[in-house]
Amino acid sequence: MVRVIDRTIHVSPVDREREIDYVVNNPTKKEFNFLFLPLREFKRNLQIYDEDGSQLNIYENRRVESMIERQRESDPAGWAEFQEKFKEYDYKTLVQLPRDKSLKPGDYRTIVSQFDQSEVVSFYEITEPKIYKGWISEWKKKFFRIPTFRANVEQFPTNNHDEFIVIKGPPGYGTKGTTNRTGGEPARDLHENGLDDDTRVISCRIPPAKDRKYEWNLEYDLIPNSDSLMRSLVIYLLFSVATAVVSIVLWGIPPISDTQGLIQAGSGGFITATLGLIFALNNEWADRYKILCIIPLLLHGVAWGLWQIT
Structure with a gap:
């Protein structure tokens, strides 16, 4: 093994594509038609590809374990060395290379594994x-x-x-x-x-x-x-909550001039603007913000109702 390149490509905030490149080298004078690929754990929907994009066959873990166990009888020392080297790997596979594209002496080869990302x-x-x-x-x-x-x-x-x-x-x-x-x-x-x-x-x-x-x-x-947009949305939310609270606190105080009408109009305007904002925001990151917008909606609804009955 020369290097391992583990890529996670986020298609969206929740959807990910996962692939791992294994770059190997043959430093011997022999040709190889199989590559041993030890994995830390079982990978869902595991698929292996050659560097030219062709899909390769995989010997599953159960069969590979059986082959390794047979080595225990024929070569106990080699089996013990193998077990020590790969004791941290729980899932073992064997990748079959194309017959006309074996790994020749001195060759480098990139094998690509793709699998489903299972983590929530x-x-x-x-x-x-x-x-x-x-x-x-x-x-x-x-x-x-x-x-x-x-x-x-x-x-x-x-x-x-x-x-x-x-x-x-x-x-x-x-x-x-x-x-x-x-x-x-x-x-x-x-x-x-x-x-x-x-x-x-x-x-x-x-x-x-x-x-x-x-x-x-x-x-x-x-x-x-969207730093500036997010900052503006937070300022609007806080300002909307603050004005609603002030409107409720002022309820019952003798109106000065046309205070009642201004507060009613203001609360009605905030309710309309907030509802429009909730329906206009379609970004995934704004889902929680839209739920928080219920707070100023309820407060302005209370303020509007209190001043309506005054």
């Missing part, structure tokens, strides 16, 4: 970190529906290859992430690019472990590229 998409809740905290520092995550994701890599001293994590956000969104590492030290420099650039692409290179296993974790959010 998480969104920041309005209660995170707490219901009363973060309304200024994390206001986007409070007022809007911001998805968050995780990527994880475990590197071992038995690995000799780098692993690349590539994240590409959907149109209209930027990616913003943070990382942490636990366990041992990497054997080479670890490179992280695009974590704080608010661009669509994050690219990180994770080298193998030096002496003992280490774990690298990435947490990233998809942030809409």
Whole structure:
């Protein structure tokens, strides 16, 4: 194995395409018609393709395990070495190369795996970190529906290859992430690019472990590229709530001039504008905002009704 490139391509904030490139090299003087592909876990709807785009046949885990078990009897030492090297991999497959396109001595080959992303998409809740905290520092995550994701890599001293994590956000969104590492030290420099650039692409290179296993974790959010619009929507919502509260507080105070008519007209205008805003916003990230708009609607409805009976 020369390198592994793990790509997550966000088609939308909730739909993702996942593919992993395995770049291999044959340093021997033999030709090979099969490639052993160990996986950390079972992948849903796994499909393997050659670098020319042709689909390759896969020997499933059960059959490969049976083949490995037979080696235990014929070559106990080789079997023990194999088990030690791949003990962290729970799902083992064997990829059959085309008969006329074997892996020849000195050749490099890229094998592409594609599978369905099974993890459920998480969104920041309005209660995170707490219901009363973060309304200024994390206001986007409070007022809007911001998805968050995780990527994880475990590197071992038995690995000799780098692993690349590539994240590409959907149109209209930027990616913003943070990382942490636990366990041992990497054997080479670890490179992280695009974590704080608010661009669509994050690219990180994770080298193998030096002496003992280490774990690298990435947490990233998809942030809409609509900062000014989102800020304007929040200001409108807060102003609408404030005017509704003032209108209710002023109820019962003897009207000055045409205060009653102005308040009624103002509340009616806010109700109309807010309803129009709810129906006009069709962005996925605005779903929570539209629910929050119920608050000023109810408050202005109460204010309008109170001044109507005055």
